[in-house]
Amino acid sequence: xxxxxxxxxxxxxxxxxxxxxxxxxxxxxxxxxxxxxxxxxxxxxxxxxxxxxxxxxxxxxxxxxxxxxxxxxxxxxxxxxxxxxxxxxxxxxxxxxxxx
Ligand code: SF4
Numbered sequence: 001x002x003x004x005x006x007x008x009x010x011x012x013x014x015x016x017x018x019x020x021x022x023x024x025x026x027x028x029x030x031x032x033x034x035x036x037x038x039x040x041x042x043x044x045x046x047x048x049x050x051x052x053x054x055x056x057x058x059x060x061x062x063x064x065x066x067x068x069x070x071x072x073x074x075x076x077x078x079x080x081x082x083x084x085x086x087x088x089x090x091x092x093x094x095x096x097x098x099x100x
Pocket of ligand 1: 041044045046047048049050051052067068086089090091092093094095
């Protein structure tokens with residue numbers, strides 16, 4: 001599945017201008033691949049690439065299914081800040097922070 005949104009010259013994909021209606025991320029709806037810990041991605045992900053560009057040490061794409069997941073929780077203050085920025089930038093609020 002191709003990511004939705006506009007491809008940028010940097011190789012990233014800009015989020016669609018009209019994203020689906022936002023709802024709060026739901027830890028009970030987190031994608032299977034997300035590792036245990038503070039940050040997670042739920043099924044609202046539209047595969048826009050923002051989190052993977054913003055926090056590449058923590059977010060990866062599930063290639064077959066076409067969404068992102070947290071493959072590694074942040075291990076430094078820098079990664080923590082990048083994960084926070086990814087969460088704040090997600091156009092559909094698919095990234096959650098369970099506070100753990
Ligand atoms: S979790 Fe959010 S920022 Fe990451 S790819 Fe999915 S929609 Fe985009």
